[in-house]
Amino acid sequence: MALVESLQKAIDYMEAHLLRSITIEHIAKQANMSPSHFQRTFWILTDTSVGEYLRRRRLTIAAQQLISTNCRLVDLAYACGYDTPESFTKAFRKQHGVTPSDVRKGIGQLQSYNRLMIQVNLKGVEPMKYHIVERDAFQVIGIKRTVSFGQECAGTPNIGQFWGEAHANGTVDQLTGLINGQLKGLLGITENYNTADSTIDYWIAAEHQGTVPAELASLHFPASKWVVFEISGPVPAALIEAWKKIYSEWFPSNGYEPAEIAPLEVYLAPDLDRADAYNEIWVAIK
Numbered sequence: 001m002a003l004v005e006s007l008q009k010a011i012d013y014m015e016a017h018l019l020r021s022i023t024i025e026h027i028a029k030q031a032n033m034s035p036s037h038f039q040r041t042f043w044i045l046t047d048t049s050v051g052e053y054l055r056r057r058r059l060t061i062a063a064q065q066l067i068s069t070n071c072r073l074v075d076l077a078y079a080c081g082y083d084t085p086e087s088f089t090k091a092f093r094k095q096h097g098v099t100p101s102d103v104r105k106g107i108g109q110l111q112s113y114n115r116l117m118i119q120v121n122l123k124g125v126e127p128m129k130y131h132i133v134e135r136d137a138f139q140v141i142g143i144k145r146t147v148s149f150g151q152e153c154a155g156t157p158n159i160g161q162f163w164g165e166a167h168a169n170g171t172v173d174q175l176t177g178l179i180n181g182q183l184k185g186l187l188g189i190t191e192n193y194n195t196a197d198s199t200i201d202y203w204i205a206a207e208h209q210g211t212v213p214a215e216l217a218s219l220h221f222p223a224s225k226w227v228v229f230e231i232s233g234p235v236p237a238a239l240i241e242a243w244k245k246i247y248s249e250w251f252p253s254n255g256y257e258p259a260e261i262a263p264l265e266v267y268l269a270p271d272l273d274r275a276d277a278y279n280e281i282w283v284a285i286k
Contacts, residue, residue, distance in 0.1 A: 006031035039193035056113035142205025183206030259284035
């Protein structure tokens with residue numbers, strides 16, 4: 001349960017500093033995690049990014065302040081992390097559907113987002129199939145793009161769009177032909193979570209030993225112990241469900257912690273839409 005307690009401590013810290021300037025480094029420190037690890041865990045368990053959570057909660061508190069106090073709009077905007085009253089008003093309208101001045105006049109209804117309390121399901125009704133392997137260092141090659149993982153990233157491509165382009169331009173076929181390592185499927189890899197704009201660096205890759213083609217980039221993984229989860233079901237639904245179980249059930253019930261290494265989604269099924277499609281999730285552990 002240490003993982004849950006650490007996450008809740010970080011959430012409590014965010015709540016205590018909603019109207020102050022805080023950084024993801026300070027937030028993650030409360031949970032004894034790196035910023036990237038904390039943001040990945042938070043996203044998996046809450047379906048929202050740290051940046052979105054802070055924005056929603058701050059704008060919820062801002063609405064309460066507008067109703068119950070005579071605070072100046074410019075002071076409230078700065079307290080909520082906005083550079084100008086105009087940017088604050090735009091974000092406020094997006095969440096609540098009304099402007100701050102409308103709220104002061106008693107016009108419209110408000111959208112409230114409540115404080116998060118992390119709860120974990122330890123029933124374990126459906127056992128998770130997994131095995132643990134130790135691997136030497138290895139290399140993957142592929143393409144990388146900054147993609148959105150939140151709801152506030154208008155104009156930023158998402159992971160599905162990225163895969164669609166990679167299929168269309170032949171990159172998927174190229175990578176498939178370059179697979180020559182232990183991981184026999186194409187890989188989806190996430191790293192470098194960015195709280196400010198709710199984006200991540202996402203790789204479409206393949207394990208490859210040898211020279212890296214000029215049009216591709218490489219990513220190196222250190223020697224590590226990995227837990228390999230066996231996933232059955234259509235993509236992406238089965239993988240999304242599995243990620244939640246890994247962090248809400250498996251880690252709290254076992255003596256391991258995730259290592260500071262990007263996890264891997266390994267796509268092995270020839271038809272990812274099949275109800276019995278078999279794929280894997282690899283998470284480095286310590």
